[in-house]
Amino acid sequence: xxxYDIVVVGARCAGASTALLLARQGRRVLLVDKASxxxxxxxxxxxxxxxxxxxxxxxxxxxxxxxxxxxxxTISHDVDGLRLAAAVTxxxxxxxxxxxxRHVLDGLLVRAAVAAGAEFRDGTRAEELVWRDGRVTGxxxxxxxxxxxxxAGLVIGADGMRSKVAELADAPVVxxxxxxxxxxxxxxxxxxxxxxxxxxxxxxxxxxxxxxDLTVVAAYLPQxxxxxxxxxxxxxxxxxxxxxxxxxxxxxxxxERADRWRGTGDQRNYFRQAHGPGWALAGDAAHHLDSIxxxxxxxxxxxxxxxxxSLAGVDVADTAAVDEATARFGRDMxxxxxxxxxxxLELAKLRPTKARLRMLRAVAASPELTSRYFALSSGxxxxxxxxTADVVDLL
Ligand SMILES: Cc1cc2nc3c(=O)[nH]c(=O)nc-3n(C[C@H](O)[C@H](O)[C@H](O)COP(=O)(O)OP(=O)(O)OC[C@H]3O[C@@H](n4cnc5c(N)ncnc54)[C@H](O)[C@@H]3O)c2cc1C
Numbered sequence: 001x002x003x004y005d006i007v008v009v010g011a012r013c014a015g016a017s018t019a020l021l022l023a024r025q026g027r028r029v030l031l032v033d034k035a036s037x038x039x040x041x042x043x044x045x046x047x048x049x050x051x052x053x054x055x056x057x058x059x060x061x062x063x064x065x066x067x068x069x070x071x072x073x074t075i076s077h078d079v080d081g082l083r084l085a086a087a088v089t090x091x092x093x094x095x096x097x098x099x100x101x102r103h104v105l106d107g108l109l110v111r112a113a114v115a116a117g118a119e120f121r122d123g124t125r126a127e128e129l130v131w132r133d134g135r136v137t138g139x140x141x142x143x144x145x146x147x148x149x150x151x152a153g154l155v156i157g158a159d160g161m162r163s164k165v166a167e168l169a170d171a172p173v174v175x176x177x178x179x180x181x182x183x184x185x186x187x188x189x190x191x192x193x194x195x196x197x198x199x200x201x202x203x204x205x206x207x208x209x210x211x212x213d214l215t216v217v218a219a220y221l222p223q224x225x226x227x228x229x230x231x232x233x234x235x236x237x238x239x240x241x242x243x244x245x246x247x248x249x250x251x252x253x254x255x256e257r258a259d260r261w262r263g264t265g266d267q268r269n270y271f272r273q274a275h276g277p278g279w280a281l282a283g284d285a286a287h288h289l290d291s292i293x294x295x296x297x298x299x300x301x302x303x304x305x306x307x308x309x310s311l312a313g314v315d316v317a318d319t320a321a322v323d324e325a326t327a328r329f330g331r332d333m334x335x336x337x338x339x340x341x342x343x344x345l346e347l348a349k350l351r352p353t354k355a356r357l358r359m360l361r362a363v364a365a366s367p368e369l370t371s372r373y374f375a376l377s378s379g380x381x382x383x384x385x386x387x388t389a390d391v392v393d394l395l
Contacts, residue, residue: 010160088378179267205219217252233261
């Protein structure tokens with residue numbers, strides 16, 4: 001039987017980053033994905049500055065920039081006749097956000113993991129966990145017709161919202177909220193918009209420049225409109241853009257749609273228990289939230305760093321130490337991501353409240369506060385850093 005220190009199942013932003021950091025600790029890491037790489041996955045691609053700062057720390061940002069991905073160094077938010085606009089607040093020297101195509105980002109992360117010594121196999125599906133005395137000790141993998149069992153001190157499921165590892169480990173959902181929005185998006189050429197969003201009651205429109213002079217434009221609608229939207233995505237999408245962002249709509253009509261309609265009504269909101277004897281979860285497998293705040297990739301990078309950090313210096317043969325480290329990761333991850341989860345659930349109601357509009361008006365009157373507001377929504381600062389005494393007075 002082949003043997004590794006750690007097997008990581010799922011090789012996109014969560015799995016490849018985790019494998020990269022663990023391989024740099026000198027561990028024998030096997031990284032597998034059932035998909036063929038490089039390939040795309042459903043996403044509007046935006047990485048907030050805290051995520052970009054991690055890519056920079058790991059030496060991957062230069063490759064993202066070299067791929068021709070444009071820096072997104074400004075941000076705007078139009079709501080109720082109000083426009084908030086600011087430069088992106090730098091985080092640890094990262095002065096812009098980026099929205100790389102996923103075949104580029106995930107491919108670069110896998111390449112970096114392999115350069116750090118991880119072994120990568122795509123087209124390889126995790127089918128079963130191997131258990132001994134209530135502990136995961138390996139995983140059964142299928143590549144085409146060939147099935148093999150590998151043993152490992154830790155199996156990490158970074159295999160997305162419908163995680164097979166979570167299912168096999170029986171990882172309970174410990175916190176959840178109902179589905180809130182549905183979303184349709186596509187890519188457009190010929191737009192000159194920059195990064196930003198437009199909000200109205202029941203609608204959230206995002207515009208996100210990416211590679212090749214293309215812009216992703218996404219339309220978020222309430223979950224209860226999903227059945228109608230999926231019958232006619234073009235109508236649902238275009239009428240949402242037209243009513244909420246008329247200037248952007250004019251640009252779409254003058255531009256060209258460069259891809260098919262893509263959309264989903266299945267954006268769950270949950271935290272799973274992210275650790276157990278011999279196993280751990282990272283990325284969407286551990287925690288998923290509505291994509292309206294574009295947090296998933298940044299959260300995955302944060303989790304990779306927390307999980308690898310908790311395992312630093314731990315001998316994978318020491319089962320008690322491994323379980324202690326993954327339990328610490330579970331606690332730290334839940335604490336780090338609780339605030340963006342709550343604010344995402346609030347935005348995903350698609351109901352700008354009077355109190356929030358009042359707050360945004362006060363914020364818009366001050367360039368400094370506007371910058372801090374965007375820093376808060378990107379995760380660069382916490383609510384307690386935003387809500388200083390002067391802000392409380394003002395609001
Ligand atoms: C419409 C939409 C828009 C979004 N927009 C944004 C955005 O703008 N910004 C942002 O930050 N986030 C966004 N997200 C969320 C983001 O895409 C996810 O949070 C992110 O991809 C999670 O990464 P991950 O590595 O955890 O999982 P995934 O990207 O889901 O990757 C999981 C991988 O696991 C593999 N896998 C699954 N099962 C197995 C198995 N049994 N064996 C082997 N491999 C397996 C899959 O093939 C897949 O490659 C969006 C999501 C949606 C749906």
